[in-house]
Amino acid sequence: MKATLLLSHPRAAYFIGPQSLILLRQHLSISRISPPFLSVPEDQHSKIISLHPIGMVPHKRRIVGTSLKMYFDLHRTQEYIEGIAKLDKDAQEVDVDLFVIPDFLSVCTAVEILKDTNVMVGVQDSYWEDAGAHTGEVSPLNIKQAGASLVELGHAERRARFGETDETTARKVTAATRNGLTPLVCIGEKERGASASQSVGTAIAECEKQVKAILAAAPDDSDLILAYEPVWAIGAAKPADADHVVYVTKAIRHMVANRKGRTRILYGGSAGPGTYKALADGVDGLFLGRFAHDLQNLKRVIEEVGRGK
Numbered sequence: 221m222k223a224t225l226l227l228s229h230p231r232a233a234y235f236i237g238p239q240s241l242i243l244l245r246q247h248l249s250i251s252r253i254s255p256p257f258l259s260v261p262e263d264q265h266s267k268i269i270s271l272h273p274i275g276m277v278p279h280k281r282r283i284v285g286t287s288l289k290m291y292f293d294l295h296r297t298q299e300y301i302e303g304i305a306k307l308d309k310d311a312q313e314v315d316v317d318l319f320v321i322p323d324f325l326s327v328c329t330a331v332e333i334l335k336d337t338n339v340m341v342g343v344q345d346s347y348w349e350d351a352g353a354h355t356g357e358v359s360p361l362n363i364k365q366a367g368a369s370l371v372e373l374g375h376a377e378r379r380a381r382f383g384e385t386d387e388t389t390a391r392k393v394t395a396a397t398r399n400g401l402t403p404l405v406c407i408g409e410k411e412r413g414a415s416a417s418q419s420v421g422t423a424i425a426e427c428e429k430q431v432k433a434i435l436a437a438a439p440d441d442s443d444l445i446l447a448y449e450p451v452w453a454i455g456a457a458k459p460a461d462a463d464h465v466v467y468v469t470k471a472i473r474h475m476v477a478n479r480k481g482r483t484r485i486l487y488g489g490s491a492g493p494g495t496y497k498a499l500a501d502g503v504d505g506l507f508l509g510r511f512a513h514d515l516q517n518l519k520r521v522i523e524e525v526g527r528g529k
């Protein structure tokens with residue numbers, strides 16, 4: 221068994237095996253451990269670095285973005301993307317990756333407007349074949365050629381309204397990575413449980429099934445973004461409780477701990493300014509919907525995520 225523990229650190233994450241755990245417990249005099257996560261007091265971090273330099277994985281660069289879903293017409297979308305271009309500098313200043321996912325018709329416009337920035341452009345879906353008689357579908361090959369770099373897949377709205385399943389999402393994940401696109405796959409439980417602990421248990425069980433399908437479909441060394449979006453928190457007045465999100469996203473991180481490729485975990489679902497700080501232990505950033513329509517809100521979120529608060 222390997223990588224059974226994940227140690228959080230402001231600048232790094234550490235994956236260690238059971239042997240190392242015994243050593244680490246002695247070294248740091250830690251008695252209380254709740255696998256798979258271990259909290260180490262900040263003044264002891266340097267001891268971990270010297271004890272386990274080999275298992276060190278660099279901290280993942282944080283990431284913030286928004287999907288415009290089908291909210292705006294073409295003119296408003298263009299104006300919005302021009303506004304996003306102005307936030308590139310803000311994102312760079314705080315080392316945050318920024319992305320925007322417009323409607324399909326606006327993708328080429330977005331790529332053109334953002335060509336001199338670091339902002340990534342994504343699409344809201346893509347098909348599992350690259351070409352052929354698939355009326356109405358959009359080829360991942362063409363998406364790549366258009367200059368997009370992200371493909372959002374398996375969003376709850378597509379699962380609910382267009383019959384998408386773990387299986388179809390997985391096929392699309394494979395096709396996206398085959399074409400050099402990064403899949404941003406949405407996962408999350410449908411219902412909130414009767415109690416806090418039941419909600420966490422249900423969420424982890426449902427996410428595990430979704431994550432397994434994604435991991436089987438994505439090459440192990442590919443870049444992957446998982447957006448944890450509890451379905452009941454999408455389009456709501458406020459995001460899911462921070463404790464809930466942190467428990468679930470830590471469990472998701474454990475599920476993907478053995479991947480070779482970079483795997484970043486986002487939270488989405490009524491997120492906005494003020495959401496990130498309490499989630500910082502669990503997620504690498506936020507995926508916004510409505511609350512990014514006001515670009516001032518998005519700017520604040522970029523700053524908050526970049527500063528970790």
Ligand SMILES: O=C[C@H](O)COP(=O)(O)O
Pocket residue numbers: 287449453454455456488489490491507508509510511
């Ligand atoms: O794609 C984004 C998510 O579905 C969240 O949307 P929302 O923030 O409007 O709830």
